[in-house]
Amino acid sequence: MADPAINEYGIEIRRLYKVFGPKAAELVPLVEGGMSKTELNEKHGHVLGLRDINISMPAGCIQVIMGLSGSGKSTLIRHINRLIDPTSGEVVVGGEDVVKMTPDQLREFRRHKTAMVFQKFALLPHRNVLENTVYGLEVQGVPRAKQVETAAHWLERVGLKGFEQKYPNQLSGGMQQRVGLARALTNDAPILLMDEAFSALDPLIRMDMQTILLDLQKDIRKTIVFITHDLDEALRLGDQIAILRDGEMVQQGTGQDIVMRPADDYISSFVEHVNRGKVIRVETLMAKGPADAALPQLPAGTLLDEAARRIIASGQERFAVVDGEGRPLGTIDMATINRGMFASDAA
Amino acid sequence: MSWFTEFPHMSDEALRDLRKVIDDGFREFTRAWGGTFETMFEPLRQFLIQSERLMLATPWPVMLAVVGAIAWFASRSWKIVIGSILTLLIIGYFDMWEDTMRTVSMIFVCTVVAIALGIPIGILMARSNRMQSVMNPILDVMQTMPSFVYLIPVVMLLGIGRVPGVIAVVIYAIPPMIRLTNLGIRLVDKDVLEAADAFGSSSWQKLKNVQMPLALPTIMAGINQTIMMALAMVVIASMIGVQGLGQPVLRAINNQYFTMGMFNGLAIVGIAIIFDRVSQAYGRRLQKHLEIVHG
Numbered sequence: 080m081a082d083p084a085i086n087e088y089g090i091e092i093r094r095l096y097k098v099f100g101p102k103a104a105e106l107v108p109l110v111e112g113g114m115s116k117t118e119l120n121e122k123h124g125h126v127l128g129l130r131d132i133n134i135s136m137p138a139g140c141i142q143v144i145m146g147l148s149g150s151g152k153s154t155l156i157r158h159i160n161r162l163i164d165p166t167s168g169e170v171v172v173g174g175e176d177v178v179k180m181t182p183d184q185l186r187e188f189r190r191h192k193t194a195m196v197f198q199k200f201a202l203l204p205h206r207n208v209l210e211n212t213v214y215g216l217e218v219q220g221v222p223r224a225k226q227v228e229t230a231a232h233w234l235e236r237v238g239l240k241g242f243e244q245k246y247p248n249q250l251s252g253g254m255q256q257r258v259g260l261a262r263a264l265t266n267d268a269p270i271l272l273m274d275e276a277f278s279a280l281d282p283l284i285r286m287d288m289q290t291i292l293l294d295l296q297k298d299i300r301k302t303i304v305f306i307t308h309d310l311d312e313a314l315r316l317g318d319q320i321a322i323l324r325d326g327e328m329v330q331q332g333t334g335q336d337i338v339m340r341p342a343d344d345y346i347s348s349f350v351e352h353v354n355r356g357k358v359i360r361v362e363t364l365m366a367k368g369p370a371d372a373a374l375p376q377l378p379a380g381t382l383l384d385e386a387a388r389r390i391i392a393s394g395q396e397r398f399a400v401v402d403g404e405g406r407p408l409g410t411i412d413m414a415t416i417n418r419g420m421f422a423s424d425a426a
Numbered sequence: 427m428s429w430f431t432e433f434p435h436m437s438d439e440a441l442r443d444l445r446k447v448i449d450d451g452f453r454e455f456t457r458a459w460g461g462t463f464e465t466m467f468e469p470l471r472q473f474l475i476q477s478e479r480l481m482l483a484t485p486w487p488v489m490l491a492v493v494g495a496i497a498w499f500a501s502r503s504w505k506i507v508i509g510s511i512l513t514l515l516i517i518g519y520f521d522m523w524e525d526t527m528r529t530v531s532m533i534f535v536c537t538v539v540a541i542a543l544g545i546p547i548g549i550l551m552a553r554s555n556r557m558q559s560v561m562n563p564i565l566d567v568m569q570t571m572p573s574f575v576y577l578i579p580v581v582m583l584l585g586i587g588r589v590p591g592v593i594a595v596v597i598y599a600i601p602p603m604i605r606l607t608n609l610g611i612r613l614v615d616k617d618v619l620e621a622a623d624a625f626g627s628s629s630w631q632k633l634k635n636v637q638m639p640l641a642l643p644t645i646m647a648g649i650n651q652t653i654m655m656a657l658a659m660v661v662i663a664s665m666i667g668v669q670g671l672g673q674p675v676l677r678a679i680n681n682q683y684f685t686m687g688m689f690n691g692l693a694i695v696g697i698a699i700i701f702d703r704v705s706q707a708y709g710r711r712l713q714k715h716l717e718i719v720h721g
Contacts, residue, residue, distance in 0.1 A: 162624060189626035191626075194624075195625075197617060197620070199617050201617040202618075202621075203618060203636060204618075205639045205640060214622075214625055214635070218626055218627050266625065
């Protein structure tokens, strides 16, 4: 079930444009030529959804797509399983262009390669938790015994054992979204699409769900595309983050990249209130070079928060940063860490 | 100024000729095709006869038990079960049992036909906006055209009897079935449909797993309406030879038998209430999963 086989389904989005309206295809050249969203709306009455989106999402990683409402993030994720057809561009998944698939191929693709979790849960209200969870397998035509077995496994993993016979209406929002997650995982597809999956939940439950997702991802290694409008959530979950505004890609990179080198004022204003100690890692700020073997060691990848705690506890001023095999990469001291945590121009 | 005070209409001869052409044409059509239509509707006639024979042949205590059981399974309410049985006992005591069974059989057949035709048409309407814009005016005509008017061609084609009665009743009673099936499917939550799509459902799987189950409460309301409208047609249908509670009412009108009319009329009301309460309770039970809401 939790097949740890190497996931080969990366997602490549290339030159993706989406214009909403009856004559969308004719207007793409204008948009390519640089016509703005407002101008397109005023002159032609068409709405620009996405402009020239290029993202490469590596297999087995969590790619977060962030943006405020109206930024086109939900439109973008729906292009990956083609719930929305692009006006032009390519969406290549595992070497195949989703845009060129016939309806039959697309249905097979959705059944076996993708699973989706929705902001409003979108559970079937007339089916109980178990019947909701088996839905994907039922559609695939998997034998009933196997459906139930797989569903029971994932329901247990998300902490819903004992709730199989409840109806969605009887559950809280957090529990309903666990059903949504179990339903998607039961499908056992290499790609998991999560459209603002935790946005409707209250903050504590949201943290809970993020923890569940991160724990699961250690085993399942799926290619996860996660949409959110919450930067803290993006930084916590994302191996890579892409930020959209008005249908355009503003910045792509790791959480650290975005926090330390915001591409413009728009992103700076987002990043301002972030707890940098939970995003930036020691190797980013360390002084590269040989380290004294006598220094206490910090593994590379330690967050500044944790590093500061260790340094304070040890009473030492300076630490060596070492890689997985214990080879020194450089050194870091408390003053650097403090600067990194509080100054916005530390890098 | 005569054109101003008097509406300029077609000349009398032209109008007469037009009517004659249409009438003759239709008469020709009936003569040529009447037999074919009769054979076409033969299965329906057999269904009607068998259904009526069954209800009349069943001893009344068995019939009461069956009605009670259906009421119980549909509503799970003793009040409705007892009410239904009591109503039928009173109807039987006033010697209207046979006519009531004939009417119930007729309503049963009409409802089955209306469901069998109405649900597929409703589904087609929900799937295509063009189909909807074609069907809507047709449904308007079916609902507003005085029923006597379409009794004429039906009787010309098929003569007097049960089958034309059923056709007339179905034409009158089917529109709510079609409209509410269409509405129920169109009201299904878009988010849930999108989820079904995202998991790769075929359109048949979507219909079977998502749209029909979620539209079912609305469709049940349509079935309830169809039954009520079919009952309302009982007296009119009796004018073209449909047996049952309508015929004594018709006789009562012709002869001014006040009590006879009243008794039979009340019997129709009685079975209408039974059908209504039982089918509504069933519709409510279908929505039970929506009622228990997380606190």
